[in-house]
Amino acid sequence: MELKKVLLIGGSGFVGGWIANRLSERGIRVTIPSRRRDNTKQLILLPTVYMVEADVNDSQVLVSLMEDVDAVINLVGILHDGDSSQPYGKRFAAAHVELPKKILAAMKQAGVNRLVHMSALGAAVDAPSAYLRSKGAGEAVVRAAMGPVGASSGGVDVTVFRPSVIFGQGDSFLNTFATLLRLLPVLPLAGGSARFQPVYIGDVADAFAGCLTDRSTFGQTYDLCGPKVYTLRQLVDYTSALIGCRRRVLDLPDALAYPLARLMSLLPNPPMSPDNLRSMKQDNVTGGSHNYPGWQPQSLEAVAPGYLSSVRPKMRFDQYRCRAGR
Structure with a gap:
């Protein structure tokens, strides 16, 4: 063809x-x-x-x-x-x-x-x-x-x-976590135990x-899918370490997660909705039985530092505020 x-x-x-x-x-x-x-x-x-x-x-x-x-x-x-x-x-x-x-x-x-x-x-x-x-x-x-x-x-x-x-560079996945970690003194996290294979x-x-x-x-x-499975909490912690902005992460139970997701869904470009939480009830991983021929995916650790860590010099003042808890 x-x-x-x-x-x-x-x-x-x-x-x-x-x-x-x-x-x-x-x-x-x-x-x-x-x-x-x-x-x-x-x-x-x-x-x-x-x-x-x-x-x-x-x-x-x-x-x-x-x-x-x-x-x-x-x-x-x-x-x-x-x-x-x-x-x-x-x-x-x-x-x-x-x-x-x-x-x-x-x-x-x-x-x-x-x-x-x-x-x-x-x-x-x-x-x-x-x-x-x-x-x-x-x-x-x-x-x-x-x-x-x-x-x-x-x-x-x-x-x-x-x-x-x-x-990857320009994603709305790890970059969203990075933005929230820089903005919020405490990051409330819904579905922290959900499993992904980025x-x-x-x-x-x-x-x-x-x-x-x-x-x-x-x-x-x-x-x-990538070569490794992570919980959402592990991905947030990894992003935090890469951008040099340590925050307290508060794992939310469903009783609090769903009301928060409903509020977030009202935003113009919502980072979370109740339906997203329902998606996360099912592990986002593969058993490996449907791999693409010759599939050898790159790991998160091999790629993410190249585009998340690269913003650190530009964001050094934000990092100072993060470390100071402000």
């Missing part, structure tokens, strides 16, 4: 930027649709990457975006939905279930047969959180579109990736870019 042009849906964010970079390095033309093109100026600088102002929820727009496209990557995902409907809210339904349906319909109309879909580790229709249930429903939609690998019978050659939490964004991007023409990955689902 010769690959010349890829449509990267949901590509204007953290993960999309890394994948676009990997594809650009290979000389592949990448089209990234965005509602606001001006918000993605950093991606415009990448050679072979083209930003298009478009609404991907419009079915006809999707069809037009797929002209001459060899493959589609869908990264669209949201973490919060204020709608408490069951099994998941309207925003989760639109982003994680309805949009994959529209993408597949547009692919069929445009004659595109290759799709790489980002799900989430733990996604299942009976998962404890609305986020994971909607991601599971989206997976089911994508799986239903699979046909015999390489067949011309109308089926789609699909690869599904299910990453754990993703870290994966490096560079490894995730390599998997997405590398699988596109690898026929052995067609029809497969892969967990993308």
Whole structure:
């Protein structure tokens, strides 16, 4: 399969930027649709990457975006939905279930047969959180579109990736902890015993870019996880040590964690919601039975110091205040 042009849906964010970079390095033309093109100026600088102002929820727009496209990557995902409907809210339904349906319909109309879909580790229709249930429903939609690998019978050659939490320069994971540790004299922590297997964004991007023409990955689902499991409390303590800002961390019981999460969910860009806590009731780890071929992920300890510790000279006065308890 010769690959010349890829449509990267949901590509204007953290993960999309890394994948676009990997594809650009290979000389592949990448089209990234965005509602606001001006918000993605950093991606415009990448050679072979083209930003298009478009609404991907419009079915006809999707069809037009797929002209001459060899493959589609869908990264669209949201973490919060204020709608408490069951099994998941309207925003989760639109982003994680309805949009994959529209993408597949547009692919069929445009004659595109290759799709790489980002799900989430733990996604299942009976998962404890609305986020994971909607991601599971989206997976089911994508799986239903699979046909015999390489067949011309109308089926789609699909690869599904299910990453754990993703870290790396520019992430909203460890960087969020770092920001909170600098701002708060005491950090209240909900779900401190929740277990994660963080994966490096560079490894995730390599998997997405590398699988596109690898026929052995067609029809497969892969967990993308790092080499080590941590509790959330261990990750917070590690971040604290890296940025040189020691704070008291207060582990909250559920009786306090859920009310706090409800308050935090009212913020414009909430760091936590009750649904996030429900997701954390299920360990975000893999048994290793669905590893990507040749998977040798980098460790947190090998990468995180390079981007968290690098801010220490610039933040030395903040560190003095941290150490002084102010």
